[in-house]
Amino acid sequence: MAASASSALPHGEAMASPAPCRYKEGSRVLMVTNGRQKGKQRWVKADVYRIEEGRGGTALHLREVGGSEEFKVLVPHNETTPLTDTHQMAQVVWDVTKKTPAGFGDDLVASLFSFMTPRELSAVPTLCKQWPQVRKAALHQQTHIAIDSSTEDDRHFWDNTTPEEAFDLGKRLVNLTALTLVQPHSGRWWCLDSMISVVEGHAAGRREAREKEGQQHMAEGSLETIHFTTTTSTSPSSTGNVNQHRPPIPPSFAPPPTLHALKAVTGAVQQHSVLANTRWKMPALEYVDLCGWDAITLGQFISSSLSLREVGGRLLPGQWAAVFERIPMAPPGRPGALRQLKRIGVIERERYRDPLEQYLTGVTRLQDVLSSRGCRKSLTRLDVESPSFANHHSLSALLAVDDFINTCCTSPDVPLNVEGNGFRGHFDLSLFYADAFPRRPSLFIKTAIQEAARQTDKLTYTISQHDLTHPLNDPSQAAVEIAKTLSFDKVEGVAVHNAPGFVPPPGSPSPAPAIINHLQQLPRARALYIWSAVGGATGRLLAEKMPREVESVEFGRNVSVEDRSDALEALGAEREVGTVDVGRCGEGAVSLTQGGAFDGWGSEGFPAIDVILMEFEVPDDLEDAVAVISSGLTSLLTAGVRGLRRAVVWLAGPGDRVDAIRELLPNGVAVGDFDIITVNGWSAWRIGIRATRRY
Structure with a gap:
């Protein structure tokens, strides 16, 4: 242990470590205050919040826990060089054989031991008759613990800790603020029961300590974060299969607790969805990032929160609606539990098929659910898998998402992440002439159409009665501006066909949609299909966008000789x-x-x-x-x-x-x-x- 040889408090000194590489962001150390009046300096805990590598060593930036003072300490690359502050103070080395520094009483002895993990504390032999009190005080001071499978010793300790022992340990961790469960990659059930018992024990211990010390001296809760992760160790013991014999939900040693301070639960996967059965009440829960949970279970888990800001995940719009339906609706005149919601996870689209009516219904339902629970003009960004641009249902779905943005987001210009989902579908240019196409498309509409163009592998123009009765030579300026930006780099097939059930009357003219003139070239298009009897003019315009080498051109049975010739002429003599x-x-x-x-x-x-x-x-x-x-x-x-x-x-x-x-x-x-x-x-x-x- 490093210690001071003098009774005077050193300035800006960190507790020395024999291995400076152990310091990382989030590390907690003891520091002596710099900024307080001389004679009133004291030992405080500080967290490392930034690390800067330099030629002479590693600079640690620290901030006082529960205070405002900041520190900067240089950790030399040469481990024989002592830790110093940025003013290169004289070397100070503590010697445990000499007098303890002034002000370093029993509470600070407990503080020193509070840096040890529960396993390390359990392995320390009884040092004196006060040791049980010191150990208890050390656990009281612990704010961060990890139930960790990374090492053989840690794994053995937690494997042999019963849920009841974990509950008793949690009762001593009355100031716990962060809990991490570090599991083997192949064992996501590992010690889940111990983690739950520690949390519930902490809640019980905190409640008892608060009743003992007086409510005015202690907040109702301290646990703020629960994080699930997997070990980075490559040892066989931490990556091999896990024999989990205990049920994931431990026996109940207390009524379901209220975790008053819990703000974030992150990293949980499908196996951890049993947490929803604990019936924890989490009124301060702000951030949830979970993977593989079904909508009903996720909704049950977060339903007690009054403070939600972000819920991560990937769900269909109807599933997202099912999540938030578990939260009570706002009473008349009240703001609602989702008034602070800033972001939800990705609104997905069904893969490998395109049930756009279901997508549209889901988006509308989600909008109603969120707005009725206070999420009005609240979301600050949106992550959505774009509907295709394939038919009028597609356009209706885009407009439904646009209405969702206008209702639930802070503005139409919130940051957007519009994704494809691997289902390419086709892109129908005739939608630019649809009566419902907006005259002033929003940022989302533009972005979604651009993403649909990037994803599609088939570009089409669908001819309907609308094309025979409406002018196509003057598309809207909004349509033209979007068309110019579209990139069809994945398009391999280009087609002109009739709408389902539509048969052009004899003598109908061949429409020539001018929107095609504003498209970029189609660098990968290899096939041109003209199937409509009145598709010649449209096919001619599309042919001009084809690359030099075309694999096939296909004409339907009713395409006239003139239209066929026009399309081939449009390809031109320079093509093959x-x-x-x-x-x-x-x-x-x-x-x-x-x-x-x-x-x-x-x-x-x-x-x-x-x-x-x-x-x-x-x-x-x-x-x-x-x-x-x-x-x-x-x-x-x-x-x-x-x-x-x-x-x-x-x-x-x-x-x-x-x-x-x-x-x-x-x-x-x-x-x-x-x-x-x-x-x-x-x-x-x-x-x-x-x-x-x-x-």
Whole structure:
């Protein structure tokens, strides 16, 4: 032990340690006051709150516990050099064989022993007849303890401490302010019962001490924080499997306590959710950061708080509502228990599917629950997984979150953390023309749309009756400003299709939404799908955003020759396309009666095309079907399609027509620079004609 050789109190001296590296933020030491009048200096406890490494040593910044005085002490790198203050005072070394410094009485002896852990105190032999009182006083002075599995000795001590012994220990820790449970990685049940017993024993001991000393001299509670963590030790004893034979909830040695000063519970995981069954009352609880608790259990645990400021976690909006529903609603004219709430954890979205109606309902319910319990204009930030931007339900969900922000947050411009959740979905550009799209989008709306664009892998434009009856050449300024900022770096597919159930009337114009002109290029887009009969103009605008190399372009059965040609012209001669597919999507094959499918392939403005695939239905009543196919295929193969290496035409029709086609185009026949072979389909009514360029 380091001690002073003189009876005078040293100035600004820390209790010396043989291992300066032991000091870290939160370490507690004894110091002698500097700032008090000479002769009235005294020993005080101080906590390390900042550490600065320097050339000569480590500078410790300390603050008096329960006071305002601050200290700065230099811990030399050379352990043989004594600790000094910043004024390089003379070396002072205490010697336990000499007289104890003045003012260092029995209470300070207890203070010295209060730096020892309960295990270390239990191992100290009886030093004198006053030792039981010194030990008791040392425990009374302890403010921080850890139930720790990091070392073999600590683990053995706590493993052999019964819940009743832990309760009795807690009764002596009447000034406990912080409790940490350090568990093995694979044993999150370890000593949970002891931790609960220590807490409940502390509450009982504090209540008894307060009754003894008088209520005016002692606050109702002192325990402020409970923290769960795992050991950083790599020893087998601390990382191996734990045999936990005791139940996680110990027997009750006292009624459920009120923890008047408890402000924070952090680091708890799913196994610790049994804490909700303790029925602790925690009116001062401000901060809770728990992982893996279900909504009902979490709500039960925090329901007694009147001071909540932050509740961490990740839950769906409806689950968050279930958490806070356990807290009583505010009586009329009263502020409510959630009036101080500043932040809740992440509002999640369902993964791997997108039930947006459920999300919307959950957000609305959460808003009602929070506001009815006092959380109005209270939240100072919001963490939310963004809804997709896929349909009108998506837009409604975004607007619901926006309304939540306006009701529950301090302002629409609170700090936002808008996340994706791994469910990419698709991004529908037609929503920029929706009647509900806000004229002055909030920060959240802008951020959420930007995040949805970053996450999506499929960009779409959905054509509906709205697009045929409303002008699309003049999008709102708000829509344009957002569109310019969007980054579609993950988009691989671009599609134009009709809204579900919508069939464009014959003769409908092909809408050309100008919002597409304001988009950035699509660097990873590899496929363009035009499935709508009136999707040509939209497809042309999207084609201009594609990269130089495109893997496939697909046209639906009802896309006209003109619209198909316009889209290919928009891709331009500088691009290369792997496959152009006509009539092979889910809408079905092209009917030979439509005509034109074999036409219009010779434009010099088209990109280079490697493969053309087509699928036709051969009607029963088309007498010249064989001739149409023969002449059409010849027209396609001799049109001079740049880069064409192969063309495959699939036909489905009556068996006699299939046989006639096979006779007309037998294997090995040549058409221009191509050799023809026929291949059987999956039935006798289906045949493929494959033309491969000769080299």
